[in-house]
Amino acid sequence: MTAVQANNLWKYYGDYPALRQISFQLETGQCLALLGRNGAGKTTLLRILAGLSRPQQGILRVLGRESRDPNSRASIGILGHGIALYEELSALENLKLFASLYGVADPEDRARRWLERTGLDTVSDSLVREFSRGMRQRLAIARAFLHEPVLLLLDEPFTSLDDRAIKLLQGLLGEALARRSTVILSTHQLREAMELSTHVALLHRGQLTFYGERPAEMLSDPTWLYRTHGES
Amino acid sequence: MKLLREVCVVAGKDLRSEFRTKECLNAALSFAIVILVLFSFAVDPSSEQIREMSGGLLWLAFAFAGALILNQSFARELPNDCLDALVASPVSAAALFLGKAAANWLLLMIVELVCLPVFGVLYNMSWLGQWPLLLLVFLLASWGVTVIGTMFSALTVNLRLRELMLPTLIYPMMIPALMAAMQLTTVLIATSGVPPEDWIWVRLLVGFDIIFTSLAIALAEVVLLG
Numbered sequence: 001m002t003a004v005q006a007n008n009l010w011k012y013y014g015d016y017p018a019l020r021q022i023s024f025q026l027e028t029g030q031c032l033a034l035l036g037r038n039g040a041g042k043t044t045l046l047r048i049l050a051g052l053s054r055p056q057q058g059i060l061r062v063l064g065r066e067s068r069d070p071n072s073r074a075s076i077g078i079l080g081h082g083i084a085l086y087e088e089l090s091a092l093e094n095l096k097l098f099a100s101l102y103g104v105a106d107p108e109d110r111a112r113r114w115l116e117r118t119g120l121d122t123v124s125d126s127l128v129r130e131f132s133r134g135m136r137q138r139l140a141i142a143r144a145f146l147h148e149p150v151l152l153l154l155d156e157p158f159t160s161l162d163d164r165a166i167k168l169l170q171g172l173l174g175e176a177l178a179r180r181s182t183v184i185l186s187t188h189q190l191r192e193a194m195e196l197s198t199h200v201a202l203l204h205r206g207q208l209t210f211y212g213e214r215p216a217e218m219l220s221d222p223t224w225l226y227r228t229h230g231e232s
Numbered sequence: 233m234k235l236l237r238e239v240c241v242v243a244g245k246d247l248r249s250e251f252r253t254k255e256c257l258n259a260a261l262s263f264a265i266v267i268l269v270l271f272s273f274a275v276d277p278s279s280e281q282i283r284e285m286s287g288g289l290l291w292l293a294f295a296f297a298g299a300l301i302l303n304q305s306f307a308r309e310l311p312n313d314c315l316d317a318l319v320a321s322p323v324s325a326a327a328l329f330l331g332k333a334a335a336n337w338l339l340l341m342i343v344e345l346v347c348l349p350v351f352g353v354l355y356n357m358s359w360l361g362q363w364p365l366l367l368l369v370f371l372l373a374s375w376g377v378t379v380i381g382t383m384f385s386a387l388t389v390n391l392r393l394r395e396l397m398l399p400t401l402i403y404p405m406m407i408p409a410l411m412a413a414m415q416l417t418t419v420l421i422a423t424s425g426v427p428p429e430d431w432i433w434v435r436l437l438v439g440f441d442i443i444f445t446s447l448a449i450a451l452a453e454v455v456l457l458g
Contacts, residue, residue, distance in 0.1 A: 052320055053457070080313055082312040085314070088249045098317070
């Protein structure tokens with residue numbers, strides 16, 4: 001089954017085309033590493049896939065539906081630049097809130113299970129504003145995964161994560177892919193991305209300069225794609 | 233049923249956050265009471281004139297204090313990119329908007345219900361005899377104020393001067409609701425009931441609420457996504 005089908009997507013910020021003629025297709029169970037320099041359009045593309053922004057042109061189908069379809073959104077998990085957690089709510093309240101928003105049957109039970117999974121069960125009633133950076137990161141990971149999404153959109157997920165959070169995220173992504181969930185992650189951490197990805201896309205100034213299965217060369221030399229298809 | 237559940241979840245989240253910090257509530261309450269106190273120095277509180285302008289005075293205080301609550305409605309979603317997480321969730325934009333409006337409505341009602349006895353004491357006025365009708369007017373007018381304010385709070389959330397822009401944009405839009413609220417409040421405080429010719433203001437409030445709630449629900453998705 002096709003998880004994401006993008007056909008000729010264009011997105012402008014004013015007169016500047018942030019995305020140009022983006023077309024690709026990703027099947028369920030595949031993991032796409034979205035590569036590119038800063039400003040290449042990775043975050044813009046992820047925001048469009050998440051339904052947070054609309055393309056000015058082109059057709060996008062996410063999990064067989066429009067990206068703003070509530071059923072699509074219920075099946076998407078997002079981990080962006082911000083942790084998307086409320087500072088004045090406790091860890092448990094935050095997870096219960098998002099479990100309720102995603103229509104999870106027993107939000108409290110699900111929230112408690114994820115707090116346990118992320119090692120935050122002992123501080124479940126503490127406010128997020130009292131958390132260390134690493135604890136916030138783990139809670140944000142729990143927030144993104146707690147409704148068992150079938151499509152995961154991760155925007156530079158490994159950036160500024162501590163070792164424990166990286167290990168947690170890698171484990172969860174491995175499990176998600178084993179369940180045949182689809183993962184799209186933008187990243188500058190090429191080694192971590194190459195370990196997970198089945199496909200690679202390289203964006204350069206809003207255009208896809210490469211899209212396809214992960215080249216074997218990238219396992220030993222992650223920068224290979226930049227040298228051959230991107231700017232030097 | 234699903235819409236109602238989503239509205240309750242969003243409103244509950246906003247109210248829990250607010251009651252924990254009390255940032256908006258304390259600011260709005262203090263501001264409204266300060267306005268009432270200052271006006272009591274500016275005019276003779278025992279004069280008949282003040283009875284005739286009681287509605288105007290009260291609703292000016294509520295409108296100014298309300299802007300403080302409305303300004304924070306979507307602004308509290310900005311830290312940590314929480315607004316993105318809400319918009320990306322399967323909750324409809326209408327439910328998101330109604331949940332926020334409901335929370336703001338309740339907070340504004342708290343400000344009004346605290347200020348009313350203060351007003352009664354400062355200006356030596358009795359409003360207890362008319363409290364059911366007064367409550368109806370407050371509920372209807374506050375919803376009108378809230379529904380417009382919440383919509384413009386979403387529109388201005390990313391503006392640098394949003395604290396200034398929001399009141400500038402919402403007060404002109406609120407004029408019909410504020411006029412009706414002022415007129416009805418004055419009539420209820422100054423006289424013993426609403427004369428038949430003044431029921432038109434109640435109908436205006438109901439119409440205002442229905443029209444602007446429908447418009448806000450219809451436009452919520454466009455406002456949130458751009």
